[in-house]
Amino acid sequence: MLIWNLRDCAPELLTCSIITKSYITGLVEGNGTIVVPKKERNDRGKPNYPSIQIVFASKDLPLAVMLLTHIGHGSIHKRKNNAAYILSINSNKGLLYLTSILNGNMRTPKQAALHD
Secondary structure: OOOOOHHHHOOHHHHOOOOOHHHHHHHHHHHEEEEOOOOOEOOOOOEOOOEEEEEEEHHHHHHHHHHHHHHOOOEEEEOOOOOEEEEEEOOHHHHHHHHHHHOOOOOOOHHHHHHO
16 A cells, blocks of 8 residues: 655645745746637537646655645546646636736746737
8 A cells, every 4th residue: 555645745735834835836837837729619519628737747646635634626537658647626606706816926938828
């Protein structure tokens, strides 16, 4: 049985009581994706939703769970044929909360996708 230990993937989170805005922004800019659909509906007529996704290595799963509980919205999915997990936030409340965290802290071209 594998026991997850937060000290292995994010020891700095043990010393602070909250996850900082800069830390979350760094995760999105480093291993994240901001999905802004160009069309409201796909070819089959199903709606397309905007989302913010962050990819975590399998050993960083406790960090993804901690971030999910901090945000309060989203889901974690295991990527097929890969040792990775994807944290996806696509509810309106979750996107608005995460956008308020990211706004003003981003320094990469992903900032344009955030404004879209």
